[in-house]
Amino acid sequence: MIHRRRSSKVVAIGSLLIGGSYPIRVQSMTNTATGDVVSTLAQIRQLADTGCEIVRLAIISPSEIEALRILRTSLRRDKLDIPLVADVHFSPALASAVIPFVDKLRINPGNFVKLREDNTPEESGKNIREIFVPLLKILKKEGKSLRLGVNHGSLSKYILKQYGNTVEGMLASIVDYLKIAQEEHFEALVLSFKANHVPTMVQSYREADRMLAKNEFPAYPFHLGVTEAGNAAYGRIKGAVGIGSLLLDGLGDTLRVSLTENPCEEISVAYDILQATGARISRTEYVACPTCGRTHFNLEKVFNDIKAATRSLKGIKIAVMGCGINGLGEMADADYACVGSGKGKVDLYDHGRCIERDVPEDEAVARFLKILENRKSGS
Ligand code: SF4
Structure with a gap:
């Protein structure tokens, strides 16, 4: 049975809107060193040419912020208006610094704030608040959106101790962030719950949808993906089964097919999944x-x-x-x-x-x- 598409919030990523009844957007991630501006720019252009609608870049050091500035200027000069997303792990300072140069930020709740194994829930909430609230303030001031991207393989020690490596742990790792965002009236959020194990990935999004409704959080858009899916036929099958199952449930507002190949290869697979599930018809x-x-x-x-x-x-x-x-x-x-x-x-x-x-x-x-x-x- 095909379910009606979930009625999610509309979130702007630069000039592109996702969620609601907007088309399910296809995105990918560059695999060049972001600081190598020439190669990264070439890859962004190739991705855009193949139909990619949002490009994510890994930002691993402050020196790459200047590269981002040059990239944006070059893209604007070429009138290539493709939203850029900075993917930042471990460093709240770097995450804050990069916001003015991108359209969206992605952080991983599993490593954004260091939580000790023996934290109490109150201590953990306090630690997150101290670091997350200033980030939200910058995002708000700059008018940028944020993806809270949970990964099954990188839950914090604090969560692992309480829940183990489980779907329950994946959901628990995001709840404090959602509460704080709500208190701060920040709603430009996109959520993801990726795993390389397809049943775990599918279950986590389904349960996340129920969890948001149960806690009366807004229906934030979902970014779908099977992480570390591998390559070739099996990598594509994993992506298609995981992402396709959720699309048939009516879940998903943007997606990335992860392949250990040139990222441009991901785009046609993404459109095939959208076409086969009837979630977005783009061809015959x-x-x-x-x-x-x-x-x-x-x-x-x-x-x-x-x-x-x-x-x-x-x-x-x-x-x-x-x-x-x-x-x-x-x-x-x-x-x-x-x-x-x-x-x-x-x-x-x-x-x-x-x-x-x-x-x-x-x-x-x-x-x-x-x-x-x-x-x-x-x-
Ligand atoms: S030739 Fe006819 S019977 Fe054979 S597979 Fe095609 S449609 Fe089916």
Whole structure:
């Protein structure tokens, strides 16, 4: 069952809005040294060209703040308005210093404030408040947003001692931050609960949604991701299963597919997940049968040729089926279809109506595209 999208708060990341009914945004992270301005700038441009909508950068030392300033100036000069996010661990001072140069800050509650194992809950809350409130004040003054990004693998010792490495611990690690943000009237928050173990990741977001509602916190937007997913087919499958499950639940406002590859590779996977779950339609939807002994034309070639010619069309469904036995039922809701009709022959359909019969397969693609063209021109 597909659930309705969760009604989340709208949060601005620079000029881009996320949450609410805005499209689920695709983001990635550079893997260049941020201080290497030339390489980082080139990678941001490549990411933007491939469809990335938000770029995160690791900031590990104060020397990189100057690099960020140059990056922003260069991007503005090129009129490339892509929001930048600084990812800062361990250093509240660095996190504060970087805010004016980015659109959003990401901190990890597991390491932002050092909490001792033997802290009482009161001490822990006090320690967080002392460091977190000044950060919120700067974010507010600068009009910037904040992601509280919990990672299953980096919970604080204080949380680990009480809850162990559990989903419960992941949620507990963020509660003090949420309470303080609410007291300070800071609502430009985005939340994430990532894990490399897909069931843990899926469960943590589902429970986070319930936890926010139960505690009457605002429905902050969720940033989805399976962290350290690896690479190649299995990395993509992990991302698709984790992120896809949550999208089908109606959860998620922005996402990152983590791959141990060039980050540009993450973008097409992200759009495929969005398309397959129906969460964001950005191109043609294809249906094709796996072929069997009833297929009497080169379906794979016809399918690939049709795909190559129609990839940029948005919001239509095209089916390529080997035969009419199962094919007609499977393609019933397709806008256009090409269905095997005999040896080396296909029938072409326009919105369920067969309009050309027994077309030789080597003419099939051209005649199919002609049908689409005629439809477009209204003839
Ligand atoms: S649609 Fe026809 S050719 Fe394709 S797998 Fe099904 S039965 Fe086989």
